[in-house]
Amino acid sequence: MPIDFPNSPANGATFSTGDKTWQFDGVSWVLVASNASIGNSAITEAKIADGAVTADKIGALAVTTGKIDSNAVTAGKIASNAVTEAKIDASAVTTAKIADANITAAKLAATAAIQPTIVDAKGDLIVGTANDTVARQAVGANGTVLMADSAQTNGIAWSAAQTSYRNRIINGAFDVWQRGTSYTIVSGTYGAADRWIYWHNGSTAGTQTVSRQAFTAGAAPVAGYESAFFQRITTTTIGSGQGVIDTWQRIEGVRTLAGQTVTVSFWAKTSGTFSVTSFLVQNFGSGGSAETTTTFIPTTSTTTGWVRYTGTATLPSLSGKTIGANNFVLLIVRWNSPTNGATFDLWGAQVEAGSVATPFEVEDYSTTLAKCQRYYYKSYSDGTNPGSPVTATYGGLVPTSIVDSGVSTYSPGYFSYPVAMRTSPTLTYYDAAGNLSKFSTLTGGGLARTDNVGAVYSLYTSTSSGFYIALPGAGTWANIMIVAAAEL
Amino acid sequence: MSNKYYLATSGYVVNAEGSWIPPEPANTDYQAYLAWVAEGNTAEEWNPDAD
Numbered sequence: 001m002p003i004d005f006p007n008s009p010a011n012g013a014t015f016s017t018g019d020k021t022w023q024f025d026g027v028s029w030v031l032v033a034s035n036a037s038i039g040n041s042a043i044t045e046a047k048i049a050d051g052a053v054t055a056d057k058i059g060a061l062a063v064t065t066g067k068i069d070s071n072a073v074t075a076g077k078i079a080s081n082a083v084t085e086a087k088i089d090a091s092a093v094t095t096a097k098i099a100d101a102n103i104t105a106a107k108l109a110a111t112a113a114i115q116p117t118i119v120d121a122k123g124d125l126i127v128g129t130a131n132d133t134v135a136r137q138a139v140g141a142n143g144t145v146l147m148a149d150s151a152q153t154n155g156i157a158w159s160a161a162q163t164s165y166r167n168r169i170i171n172g173a174f175d176v177w178q179r180g181t182s183y184t185i186v187s188g189t190y191g192a193a194d195r196w197i198y199w200h201n202g203s204t205a206g207t208q209t210v211s212r213q214a215f216t217a218g219a220a221p222v223a224g225y226e227s228a229f230f231q232r233i234t235t236t237t238i239g240s241g242q243g244v245i246d247t248w249q250r251i252e253g254v255r256t257l258a259g260q261t262v263t264v265s266f267w268a269k270t271s272g273t274f275s276v277t278s279f280l281v282q283n284f285g286s287g288g289s290a291e292t293t294t295t296f297i298p299t300t301s302t303t304t305g306w307v308r309y310t311g312t313a314t315l316p317s318l319s320g321k322t323i324g325a326n327n328f329v330l331l332i333v334r335w336n337s338p339t340n341g342a343t344f345d346l347w348g349a350q351v352e353a354g355s356v357a358t359p360f361e362v363e364d365y366s367t368t369l370a371k372c373q374r375y376y377y378k379s380y381s382d383g384t385n386p387g388s389p390v391t392a393t394y395g396g397l398v399p400t401s402i403v404d405s406g407v408s409t410y411s412p413g414y415f416s417y418p419v420a421m422r423t424s425p426t427l428t429y430y431d432a433a434g435n436l437s438k439f440s441t442l443t444g445g446g447l448a449r450t451d452n453v454g455a456v457y458s459l460y461t462s463t464s465s466g467f468y469i470a471l472p473g474a475g476t477w478a479n480i481m482i483v484a485a486a487e488l
Numbered sequence: 489m490s491n492k493y494y495l496a497t498s499g500y501v502v503n504a505e506g507s508w509i510p511p512e513p514a515n516t517d518y519q520a521y522l523a524w525v526a527e528g529n530t531a532e533e534w535n536p537d538a539d
Contacts, residue, residue, distance in 0.1 A: 286519065325514055423514035428507040437506030455506075458498045458534075462510040485507075487516065 005029055127154050147356045160354035167361040168251050169331060170195045170371045172266075172349040174212065174231045175363075178378055180385040181212035185233075185245075190487055193231055194372035195249050202242030208235045208338075213345065221267040221306035221347055225360060230347035235338040247333045247346055250488040252422065254282050254327035257353055259317035264296040265310040265357035266333060266349040271342045275299045278311060279332040280351070285324030292316050299336060308348070310357040328488050373419040377484045386483045389434045410458075411473065416466035417484060424462045425484035432479045442477040449479065456480070493521055496534035 005015055009024040014032070016022070022029040114134060118126055123139030125146075140146070140158025147159040160166065176194040183191035185198040185208045192198070192210035200208065213232045220226050233245060264278050278297035284290070297311035315329075331351055335344045348360040369382075378386050417425075431438040433451035440451045458470045464486070471478050493509075494502040501509040501521045509517045525531070 326516060326519070424510035424512040426507050426509045426515060426517040428505070458496050459500050459508045459510075462500070462512075467510075485517075 127156060129154055144354070147354075147358065149356050157356050159356040159358065160352065162358050164361070166352045166358065168256055168329075168351040169249055169349045170375075171368055172360070173227045173362065173368070174229050174347060175227070175365055176369050176372045177212050177229075178372065178376055178382075178386075183210045184208070185210060190376070190485075194376060196231070197248040197250070198233070198246065199248055200239065200242050200245040202239040204239035204241070206235070206237040206239030206242055208233060208238075208245060210234075222308070222360075225348070225362065227347060227362070230345055233335070233344045233346075235340065235342050235344070237340050238338055243337060245335050245338050245344070249331045249349070250283075250328040251331065251351065252328055252488060254284055254288075254321075254323060254329055255318065256329045257315050257351070258282070259315060259319075260353050261312060261314050261355050262296070262351065263310060263312045263354055263357050264331065264351050265308060265360075267306050267308050267347045268302055268333075269304055269306045269345045270302040270335070271304065271344075272339075274302050274338065274342065274344070275336045276302050276309060277332075277334045277336060278309070279330075279334070280313075280315060281330040281332065282315065283328050283330055284321055285327030287322070288324030288327055289321040302344075306345075306347075308357070312355045312357075326488055370419050373417070374422050375485070375487045377417055377419070377421065377425070377482075379480075379482045386428070386481070387430050387434045387436065390432050390479075390481060410470040411478070412468055412470045413478075414466060414468050415482070417464075421464045421484060421486040422488070423486045424464055424467075425486035427459055427462075427467065428483045428485075429456065430481045430483075432481065439471065440479040442479060447477065453478075491524075493524060493529075493531040494534040495531040500534075501531060502534050 003017060005022070006013070009015070009029075011024060011026040013024045014021055015024070015029065021032055023032045024030075114126060118134070118136050120136065121139055125137040125139070126134050127137045129135045135154055137146075137154050137156060143161065144158040145161045146156050148155065149157040149159075171194045174193045174196075177192060178194050179191055181192070183198075185191070185200065185205075187199050187205065188197065190197055193212070196210075198208075198210060200206075211232050211234065212229050214229055215227060217226070231247070233247070235245060262280065264280065266278070268276055270276075276297065277295070277299045280294050280296055282292045282294075294313050294315055295311075296313050297309050300309060302309075329351075331349065333346060333349065338344070350357065350360055352358060352361075380386060380388065380390065384390065428436070429439065430436055431451045431453065432440040432449060435452045437455050438452045439454070439456060440449050441453050442449055454472060456469055456471055459467055462468075469480070492504045496502060496508070499511045501511070501518065503509060503517070503521075507517070509515060509521060512518055521531075
């Protein structure tokens with residue numbers, strides 16, 4: 001069938017009829033396309049010259065994924081600069097399409113990935129130090145754990161594990177007050193909260209008292225702590241030359257934490273702006289080396305609100321030291337330049353291994369009381385001060401319960417302490433009415449009580465576990481209240 | 489510190505406050521007593537009927 005081409009076509013004009021298309025090249029019509037089907041085997045790689053297919057011969061929409069066999073694209077067919085980020089769909093790259101071995105450090109830009117060279121040793125960690133910033137955290141000592149610590153450059157620090165009994169201070173929460181809940185300070189003596197001693201300098205004493213104060217429920221120093229009490233020192237009048245007033249605790253054994261990094265912490269508040277300082281003193285006991293003092297908290301201002309004060313230092317080692325009896329480590333919490341009528345409040349004292357003040361270790365009351373009883377015990381009910389009258393007919397010691405019938409001049413008995421004491425303690429006793437160095441007798445079928453009878457015959461065979469007592473008169477039933485002190 | 493001590497037959501030392509101090513070197517009250525003796529003082533014999 002003849003083809004009726006248009007007359008006077010413009011150069012480049014096309015004409016289609018049937019399944020063919022021609023284009024006018026200025027001289028004649030040239031066949032440029034045919035939609036006639038091409039057999040699967042008609043076009044082979046051998047029929048296409050190497051230079052026949054160029055980018056300008058392929059329309060932008062001509063190549064779709066459906067037209068490319070999955071085996072058709074191999075690495076050798078793609079020029080190194082042919083693949084750019086703009087040509088890859090966001091969902092096109094999946095882990096299944098990338099072999100593990102194909103990703104190496106050399107193929108990643110330094111800014112695009114964390115380089116393995118950042119770590120130097122087994123156990124090193126990579127941590128964030130700021131927004132989009134990482135650094136190496138060197139591995140810690142064996143047995144230490146990571147602790148968040150905003151004071152550190154990396155925001156974390158290796159610290160001793162937060163095990164129980166890490167606080168070397170006893171009664172740091174000021175729960176136990178066996179001696180009484182208020183006390184007029186005699187410098188260098190016990191008298192208020194268990195295990196705590198009070199000291200001041202100066203040539204005259206003035207008048208300072210220690211008292212137990214109750215926290216308002218929900219108002220403990222830090223959220224999460226609901227302790228019941230704290231300690232308050234009130235400096236009613238300051239003695240001549242008195243520049244400091246201290247709260248001390250002697251930690252049994254100078255070997256405690258020797259040569260280790262140690263952290264001291266406590267919460268404090270004052271009635272005005274004062275300052276506090278804290279030390280640990282290694283005392284080598286009688287006949288031992290001269291004591292050493294290490295500052296843990298340099299002089300720091302205090303305020304009227306609860307603040308936790310912390311300090312870390314290394315206690316000297318014991319190398320070359322001579323250790324005598326009754327050695328200890330002394331914690332000093334020192335209030336500087338007290339004034340008349342000021343108050344100094346303390347709670348949550350902790351001395352522990354490591355460079356971080358871990359959360360205050362809260363103990364149940366019975367555990368703290370048992371620890372305190374190693375140093376001080378009273379046969380009175382908890383909450384009854386030594387020397388107070390007791391109303392019970394019984395109580396204290398009843399020596400005749402084990403009376404030796406062969407003894408005709410006195411009645412022996414044995415008393416056992418609930419906790420083995422640090423050493424054989426000094427014993428003070430009272431009768432049921434509270435008379436010092438007296439005892440009460442119980443006579444007749446109704447065990448009628450008679451107070452203020454007399455002194456004991458003797459105390460003997462004392463150990464840290466208990467003691468024998470002898471009362472004058474055979475077959476004596478008695479009521480004696482005792483106080484046993486084995487403090488350092 | 490007590491300024492007077494009494495010595496009981498059991499070896500205990502009784503101080504002026506009536507407290508009984510065991511003859512135990514680790515007892516700090518006994519150390520104070522020994523220091524008092526070292527100063528040239530001598531304890532009297534304890535007499536339970538004295539008062």
